[in-house]
Amino acid sequence: MMVKIVLLFLGTIVAFWISAICGGGASLILIPILNVLLPTSMVPFSLTIGTFTSSASRIAVFKKHISWKIFYWFVPFSIPAVLVGAYLIKYINPNYLQLIVALFLIGNVPQLFKSKKEEAQLEKPYPRYILAIIGFLAGFVSGITGAIGLLFNRFYLKFGLTKEQIVATRAANEVFLHFIKLVIYIALGLYSQMALWLGLAIAAATIVSSFTVKYILPYLSEHLFRKIGYGAMVISGITLLTGTTDKIIKQDKIAFATIHHKGKDETIVSWRNTDLVLEYTIDGGLEIERPIHSQELPPHLTEKYAALKRNYDTIYIEKVFQFRKEPVYEFYCYKKKQLTKFEL
Structure with missing residues (x-):
């Protein structure tokens, strides 16, 4: 078990570096790995320990860049949705939701080929009710799968935020969700000793990643940051699609x-x-x-x-x-x- 924890720790540091550069996605990178080490229903618990710690540490590093306008519309609608999603995890097969998430992520392929000028034309503030809908969907998906990063990264990119604002605002929006999920998962018994140790390994790695990534971001242009973000969404979608499809085929004897x-x-x-x-x-x-x-x-x-x-x-x-x-x-x-x- 110790070898697995050490390898997961090192892999998580790299994953959360990529996550910060891409505006998200470490959780979706780690899901296929954790699916091998844990039962599917235990994966969200381990992920949430790590993502909660990551969000908290990124707030400490980038707090002056938080977009409070988005925060005040996102969080109030996401909290009731995460309660519903976390409760339904006992009754909904997470693999099928992960499959839908994978297809959604792969749908970002056209964004990879847009020019800098085309991206600028598409950047405009969403109506406030869209912020509320995004918050609700993010909470619901997060409650079931334990991950929301890259799934809603496109929303942040199209809102015209800088790379530092994306990292900070996402962390502020998600830290409350992750804390609530931890409480619900524990209350429902959706954890194990192995899941706890793997979650703590992820948490320690996220702290290292958060305090070192601030030295990486200044070397990336906004345009490159966005291209990396969309590329990470597509790659994560393909990886998640492959792993989840294989599990569904074996599980349902297709x-x-x-x-x-x-x-x-x-x-x-x-x-x-x-x-x-x-x-x-x-x-x-x-x-x-x-x-x-x-x-x-x-x-x-x-x-x-x-x-x-x-x-x-x-x-x-x-x-x-x-x-x-x-x-x-x-x-x-x-x-x-x-x-x-x-x-x-």
Whole structure:
């Protein structure tokens, strides 16, 4: 365990250096690492220990750069949302939310190719209600995943803040959220001894990072700072997408298979022990077939099923969906290993 903690400590220093330069993202860099070391539900606890310490130390270093206008609209709406998000972590699979976050981050690719002039034209203050909405969404996502940095970094960049203001204002906005999350995670029992030690290692590394990064920022231009920020969002999105997709595939036993049967190509998607068949024919177009139980049949077919049941050993039923057509039902009836198919 000590080797893991030391490696995480060194990696966190680098991650939070990158985070400060990019305006965020250390948490999203660390999530794939912590996913390997901890159960998914414990990851937010470890992350939050570190991000709380990071925010507090950055406030100490950059407090004169805080944009209080954003702070006063962001924080009041984010606090109730983080309470809801942290409570729902027991009922919502964080992997699927991480997948959505990854796709959102990858969506920043076009920003990498905008010129300095185009960026300046897009920088204008948001209406105050947008600040409130951003605060609410940030709190909710943070409560479930434990990370919000890069996800809402685009909001800060488009508001026209300087690099020091972005670092300081984000820290001020998030320090309250991280503290509330810690209290909720502990109350819900979403922690472990291993998660605590890893969180403390992250916390110590963030302090080192916060007090050394102030010597790095002056050497970066505003334009380069923004490009690095958008680049980090895209890279983190790709990394998170890869890691989360792999976990979802293993967790929900997702599998794909393609077969050619009687002139038709069928793609079978298996998810949580349920098969979904995608069938395409030149004359019939795309069909989606889903196995169902007899209890799911409409009333007018229940009697038909009962009659068939008396004459066959086994009956499998599929519900078939086609574009702009009413669903039909296929009955695969077996008697002495001989198949008879009915389409109703």
